[in-house]
Amino acid sequence: GSGEKAFAAGADITELKDLDREAAAKQSEFGNAIFSKLGALPQPVIAAVNGFALGGGMELALACDMRFVSTNAKLGLPEVGLGIMPGYGGTQRLGRLIGWGRAKQLILATDTIDAEEAYRLGIANKVVAQSELMTEVEKLASKIISKSSAGVQMAKKTMEIGSDLTLEDALALEAKNFGSLFASPHQEEGMAAFLEKRPANFN
Numbered sequence: 305g306s307g308e309k310a311f312a313a314g315a316d317i318t319e320l321k322d323l324d325r326e327a328a329a330k331q332s333e334f335g336n337a338i339f340s341k342l343g344a345l346p347q348p349v350i351a352a353v354n355g356f357a358l359g360g361g362m363e364l365a366l367a368c369d370m371r372f373v374s375t376n377a378k379l380g381l382p383e384v385g386l387g388i389m390p391g392y393g394g395t396q397r398l399g400r401l402i403g404w405g406r407a408k409q410l411i412l413a414t415d416t417i418d419a420e421e422a423y424r425l426g427i428a429n430k431v432v433a434q435s436e437l438m439t440e441v442e443k444l445a446s447k448i449i450s451k452s453s454a455g456v457q458m459a460k461k462t463m464e465i466g467s468d469l470t471l472e473d474a475l476a477l478e479a480k481n482f483g484s485l486f487a488s489p490h491q492e493e494g495m496a497a498f499l500e501k502r503p504a505n506f507n
Contacts, residue, residue: 308376308434311353312361317386332391335360339367339393343464346457348448352441353377354434358416363392366401369460371427372441373419374434379427380416400467402426452490452506 323331342349342364351368357379365371365379373379381394389395390411399407402425409415422428432440448456462481466474485491490506497504 308355310356310361311351311377312364313356313358320388328388328391335363335392339363343367343369346460348445348456348460350441350445352437353379353428354437359383359390359394360392363390363394363397366397366427367393370429370444371422372430372432372437372444373422373428374437375419375431376434377419377422377428377431378416379422380414381411382414382416384412385414398427450506452488452494452504454485454488454490454506455494458485 320328320331348370349368351365351371352374353365353371354374355376355378357365357373357377359380359382362379362381381390381398383390383394390398395407395411398410401407406425410417417425417427419428419431423431430440458481462478466477469477493506494504
């Protein structure tokens with residue numbers, strides 16, 4: 305988020321209040337489609353959360369692969385206090401991330417949490433000073449970019465798909481995808497570089 309006030313403060317309540325049942329369901333479907341596309345990108349997506357990330361703003365952060373938050377961050381899903389519920393994936397992604405009991409508490413009690421609590425619960429990967437937020441995110445992105453894009457993308461895809469499978473099926477998927485990377489020039493270069501004690505040059 306730009307500026308110091310908010311990452312994303314969520315939906316405009318003045319726009320939502322007059323929706324009927326059908327229009328509200330379509331709004332939720334649209335939001336979920338967008339956030340699902342974000343989560344399905346082959347590239348890792350890092351949310352840099354500063355200030356408020358409430359409602360749809362928190363759901364946007366949850367759709368990302370990782371979340372770095374600044375010390376002034378405030379996160380929450382306040383929807384049930386408005387007589388509705390999270391509609392852009394919050395009821396599903398939060399529980400998968402931190403466990404259902406904790407997720408239910410945050411959603412049902414509409415608790416707003418600070419950066420340290422978000423880190424403690426496992427929502428945030430790291431807490432940094434606001435002035436260092438983008439520097440730290442870019443540092444992580446650069447580290448990931450230096451690795452094999454084939455390996456990064458396949459590992460991300462395998463984790464995403466495997467999280468909805470039984471352990472047995474997920475391990476079978478892992479074995480298949482692990483094997484598929486041995487047809488990649490990245491595997492040849494990565495292992496050669498390791499054995500030759502030099503940095504890998506992934507094109």
